[in-house]
Amino acid sequence: MSGEPVLRLAGIESRYGERVIHAGIDLEVRRGEILALVGGSGAGKTTLLREMILLRSPEGGEIELFGQRFGAGRTLSAREETGLRQRMGVLFQSGALFGGLNVLENVALPLSEHTHLPTSLIRQLAMLKIELTGLPPEAASLYPSELSGGMRKRAALARALALDPELLFLDEPGSGLDPVSARAIDHLVGRLRDALALTVILVTHDLTSVDLIADRVALLGEGRLLAVDTPAALREHPDPNVRAFFSQTEALA
Numbered sequence: 001m002s003g004e005p006v007l008r009l010a011g012i013e014s015r016y017g018e019r020v021i022h023a024g025i026d027l028e029v030r031r032g033e034i035l036a037l038v039g040g041s042g043a044g045k046t047t048l049l050r051e052m053i054l055l056r057s058p059e060g061g062e063i064e065l066f067g068q069r070f071g072a073g074r075t076l077s078a079r080e081e082t083g084l085r086q087r088m089g090v091l092f093q094s095g096a097l098f099g100g101l102n103v104l105e106n107v108a109l110p111l112s113e114h115t116h117l118p119t120s121l122i123r124q125l126a127m128l129k130i131e132l133t134g135l136p137p138e139a140a141s142l143y144p145s146e147l148s149g150g151m152r153k154r155a156a157l158a159r160a161l162a163l164d165p166e167l168l169f170l171d172e173p174g175s176g177l178d179p180v181s182a183r184a185i186d187h188l189v190g191r192l193r194d195a196l197a198l199t200v201i202l203v204t205h206d207l208t209s210v211d212l213i214a215d216r217v218a219l220l221g222e223g224r225l226l227a228v229d230t231p232a233a234l235r236e237h238p239d240p241n242v243r244a245f246f247s248q249t250e251a252l253a
């Protein structure tokens with residue numbers, strides 16, 4: 001993976017009141033790669049994810065997304081923000097599907113909000129995304145409460161892909177799933193990355209998932225990035241804290 005960076009973090013500082021969560025994070029995410037963001041509970045993964053998806057502004061430092069810079073010193077205009085949002089898809093941990101809408105309506109929603117396409121075309125595009133995520137066509141008319149955990153993740157993924165994003169954020173995609181379903185989601189993410197030339201940022205606790213699909217891993221701890229490298233290299237890393245993260249996490253798994 002040697003694509004140009006689509007996302008760059010420079011000196012990111014994040015605080016809640018007096019509490020420092022990030023004390024200077026530098027990271028580049030290259031086009032076409034799957035980068036896993038890992039770290040102990042409370043390390044600040046979700047906070048960093050929220051900053052990357054424009055839901056939170058860092059207290060210091062700068063983010064460059066698709067060449068556009070923003071952060072503590074520069075806020076985006078509403079128009080710039082909308083432009084960036086349309087180029088990224090987010091799969092939230094909860095799935096965040098609307099319970100009152102069926103799968104087709106959930107997946108069609110971003111298309112009806114952000115495009116002026118005719119309804120019939122929106123339905124066709126939504127069906128395409130539903131099928132891309134491995135759901136059977138019959139699932140389109142089901143409501144979230146009628147889906148299994150794995151199907152719910154797939155439906156949420158179909159919605160995240162609705163606007164053909166270049167960059168996909170996945171927050172704990174395997175959470176709440178049995179190991180077989182979690183591995184199926186990993187394989188799906190890997191296939192979608194290849195088929196759609198996506199760049200993927202994956203926040204996870206699941207090291208099996210990291211080994212299966214991540215090209216690189218960024219390990220957060222002590223307010224900084226302790227290491228960024230391939231999963232194999234991090235297991236052999238010279239810093240014992242980095243190696244310890246992997247052995248402790250594996251011992252707990």
Ligand SMILES: Nc1ncnc2c1ncn2[C@@H]1O[C@H](COP(=O)(O)OP(=O)(O)OP(=O)(O)O)[C@@H](O)[C@H]1O
Nearest residue numbers: 016017019021039040041042043044045046047048
């Ligand atoms: N809105 C908030 N206000 C105050 N403190 C917060 C807020 N959100 C998160 N924190 C604190 O910031 C720290 C980092 O939280 P964050 O959720 O980013 O970590 P995480 O690595 O995603 O953790 P986990 O793996 O447990 O989800 C935690 O100690 C958390 O309690």
